[in-house]
Amino acid sequence: MKEKIKYIVTVVLSAAIVFGFSGWFLFGAPKEYSESERRVLKQLPEFSFDAVLSGDFMADFEDASPDQFPLRDIFRSIKAYASEYIFNKKDNNKIFVADGHLSKLEYPMNDEMIDYAGERFNFIYDKYIKDTDAEVFLSVVPDKNCFIAEENGYLSFNYNEFADKLSEKVPFAAYIDIMPLLSADDYYTTDTHWKQENIIDVAEKLTTEMGASFNGEFTVNTVDKPFYGVYYNQSGLKVPTDEIKYLTNSATDGCTVTNYDTGKALTYPVYDMSKLSGADLYEMYLSGTVAVSVIENPEATEKRELVLFRDSFGSSIAPLMIGSYSKITVVDIRYISPTALEDLVDFENADTVLFLYSTVLLNNSKAMK
Amino acid sequence: MLFSSISFLYFFLPAVLILYFIVPKVLKNSVLLISGLVFYAWGEPRYVVIMVISILVGYVFGLLIEKFRGKKLSKVFMILSVCTDLGLLLYFKYVDFFIDNINNVTGLSIPLLRIMLPIGISFYTFQILSYTVDVYRGDVPAQKNPVTLGAYITMFPQLIAGPIVRYSDVERELRERKHTLQKIYEGIIRFCVGFGKKILIANALGELCDNFKNTDEKTVLFYWLYAIAFSLHIYFDFSGYSDMAIGLGKIFGFTFMENFNYPYISKSVTEFWRRWHMSLGQWFRDYVYIPLGGNRVSLLKHLRNIFVVWFLTGFWHGADWNFIVWGLYFAVLLTLEKLWLGKYLKKSKVLSRVYVLFLIVISFVIFNAAGMGEAMQYIGGMFGIGATGFAGAEWLYNLKSYALMFIIAAIGATPVPKLLVAKIKETKAGDIALSVLSPVFAVVIIILCTAYLVDGSFNPFLYFRF
Numbered sequence: 001m002k003e004k005i006k007y008i009v010t011v012v013l014s015a016a017i018v019f020g021f022s023g024w025f026l027f028g029a030p031k032e033y034s035e036s037e038r039r040v041l042k043q044l045p046e047f048s049f050d051a052v053l054s055g056d057f058m059a060d061f062e063d064a065s066p067d068q069f070p071l072r073d074i075f076r077s078i079k080a081y082a083s084e085y086i087f088n089k090k091d092n093n094k095i096f097v098a099d100g101h102l103s104k105l106e107y108p109m110n111d112e113m114i115d116y117a118g119e120r121f122n123f124i125y126d127k128y129i130k131d132t133d134a135e136v137f138l139s140v141v142p143d144k145n146c147f148i149a150e151e152n153g154y155l156s157f158n159y160n161e162f163a164d165k166l167s168e169k170v171p172f173a174a175y176i177d178i179m180p181l182l183s184a185d186d187y188y189t190t191d192t193h194w195k196q197e198n199i200i201d202v203a204e205k206l207t208t209e210m211g212a213s214f215n216g217e218f219t220v221n222t223v224d225k226p227f228y229g230v231y232y233n234q235s236g237l238k239v240p241t242d243e244i245k246y247l248t249n250s251a252t253d254g255c256t257v258t259n260y261d262t263g264k265a266l267t268y269p270v271y272d273m274s275k276l277s278g279a280d281l282y283e284m285y286l287s288g289t290v291a292v293s294v295i296e297n298p299e300a301t302e303k304r305e306l307v308l309f310r311d312s313f314g315s316s317i318a319p320l321m322i323g324s325y326s327k328i329t330v331v332d333i334r335y336i337s338p339t340a341l342e343d344l345v346d347f348e349n350a351d352t353v354l355f356l357y358s359t360v361l362l363n364n365s366k367a368m369k
Numbered sequence: 370m371l372f373s374s375i376s377f378l379y380f381f382l383p384a385v386l387i388l389y390f391i392v393p394k395v396l397k398n399s400v401l402l403i404s405g406l407v408f409y410a411w412g413e414p415r416y417v418v419i420m421v422i423s424i425l426v427g428y429v430f431g432l433l434i435e436k437f438r439g440k441k442l443s444k445v446f447m448i449l450s451v452c453t454d455l456g457l458l459l460y461f462k463y464v465d466f467f468i469d470n471i472n473n474v475t476g477l478s479i480p481l482l483r484i485m486l487p488i489g490i491s492f493y494t495f496q497i498l499s500y501t502v503d504v505y506r507g508d509v510p511a512q513k514n515p516v517t518l519g520a521y522i523t524m525f526p527q528l529i530a531g532p533i534v535r536y537s538d539v540e541r542e543l544r545e546r547k548h549t550l551q552k553i554y555e556g557i558i559r560f561c562v563g564f565g566k567k568i569l570i571a572n573a574l575g576e577l578c579d580n581f582k583n584t585d586e587k588t589v590l591f592y593w594l595y596a597i598a599f600s601l602h603i604y605f606d607f608s609g610y611s612d613m614a615i616g617l618g619k620i621f622g623f624t625f626m627e628n629f630n631y632p633y634i635s636k637s638v639t640e641f642w643r644r645w646h647m648s649l650g651q652w653f654r655d656y657v658y659i660p661l662g663g664n665r666v667s668l669l670k671h672l673r674n675i676f677v678v679w680f681l682t683g684f685w686h687g688a689d690w691n692f693i694v695w696g697l698y699f700a701v702l703l704t705l706e707k708l709w710l711g712k713y714l715k716k717s718k719v720l721s722r723v724y725v726l727f728l729i730v731i732s733f734v735i736f737n738a739a740g741m742g743e744a745m746q747y748i749g750g751m752f753g754i755g756a757t758g759f760a761g762a763e764w765l766y767n768l769k770s771y772a773l774m775f776i777i778a779a780i781g782a783t784p785v786p787k788l789l790v791a792k793i794k795e796t797k798a799g800d801i802a803l804s805v806l807s808p809v810f811a812v813v814i815i816i817l818c819t820a821y822l823v824d825g826s827f828n829p830f831l832y833f834r835f
Binding site for chain 1: 413573
């Protein structure tokens, strides 16, 4: 009798799971976007005889079925917890937890990518800057693995060596070393980026070494919403969220940001509050991913212009520097080819050009056009 | 289609189960045939025609062999059947290998045909061959119902990666089989064991192997870590698949032969091959080794027979020289054990096991290499030749990351878990506990493996490329 109960319970429970999820999948509404992964989810393919005969239907179905599976985020969390706490794996899909931080493995150092980044910077210099009076600087933002990876047994490359290698490729630029000013606490625990409220000293060093004065007086404002950084949902683990803050003073309050990405001039403040209703609160800094934007500071006491080539780390530091300049042109060559900058960026009147990139991008620099 | 996919577990299998269990008995084999064709066509829509042709050829020749039994024509049809089946296999799997080697030897530039390998052709071809030869030998009567024969060949539990099921083993069940709650329960548990082995263990160790292949930091210890990881990975991948096939077979009322019997506890390479991929070993024994005379011939012919079987075994696994070398590697070892080493291995259970594990790990490095060049590079690296160093950061990181997985895999590759369960079951309390845990086990494995599938991406079985 006991055996029979065992058989029945096992068969019923197994069937319930398989048939239950099968039905849910078949009759549930398709999902289009994953908030946790910040990507569009693959859709199940349309049936056609041609697609079946060619095998495309089946291949697309295999690709899309994990994306459309019911309770996808919950299952991803189950996998993350199993990987971390049952099987004791050090990382899950290269995301790891160390010293309270979520991070992503970035290893090994990719010389080819460093070379490519150097080649792009040289191209920009040769085409636009060489014949101007602008002073050129380079600075590398270390990702937080610099401070948490090696000491916790995770793979990590030598960040000083990384910066040296890039610097050698960019001989026309004076190097500003900001690594000694940073530590793990200066980064969000669930995101790759640094915290704006912790990088005033970095902004000061960059600005003063580039020959400008710096006003470090800011009011710290806290966004009344938890910040789920990029690693939070990628990891699948439930960890404390971050708090996002933004710093203001009379310069930030008075300046305007203009971008021409759509072809028409679009103007907004340095902190775009409309982005707080989106998935990534970090986009509030300079409105997120923009190819070229111009920050103008009408309060500037002298006419001093900076052209800042940057990745997303630059979005949060540029507002801290605007007090020192009358204009900062912020350029992201992931979204615009360097060949197309002539009409958008005023290099002739630029006093300073700064290449400020993180090791995350530099080690994967093919993202640059 | 693969067992370890959302589409199989949550679409195909539920649909087939419903259809299979609601149709009357007389239609159940038809459901198996159609579902097998759909299963195969899901991965190979064009090549399902090849499989259907192979089945029809086997069916017609089976009838002709039986019709002319006792006459010379019977043997002619048997030979024709073998030639047709092997001809298809040789063409689809080996033609480019032959062309490439002809070009290398003669200096010609015959263009390669670049034919895509039909999934599972090595498995179903051997099944059809065994059927027609068994009919010729009089071991089984020819199957007059093409649907029944088709159901045998296309039965999806074992279609693309075995076990190589003999027609004689399932002939009775094709005609008459019982579906009981106990069998379904046992099938589910066995399927879950295999599912867990594949998704939770094999795939994890496969990731480590990928980490090794993708790094430039190939140190001596990382070569060894890779070699051991791959040896465990291929075991759990293949035996896991076999468990799933056996479990599914049981749900549908069939009893398939065991394909693995804890090969890593073997005390000789001879014993290893009696425990690893047993259906293949037995196939070559019954259809090549014994017909050649086996060991009932002169010593020289006996050795010839060993080398022929192992050449073919290696070649069956892949159309490249590293597979042939892999097969002949075992021919040499088996010969050495037969002639000399065997008696010494019996003297120490520990040393003999170390000897076997060492040689098997080396063999799988050859097996998994992308050609002999890489095989030599990797083996050299294991002994310090061409390695980038001795230990290294990546080796250590991967060792720490997969340490527990290695321990689980090492224990899981032995009979220890099974013996433990049997021991617990001997007590009343233990028996009750296991009764409660059985459904929990099934649910946990299905949920956990689904989680891995949802989070992961394409994860094919290793052996399905054969």
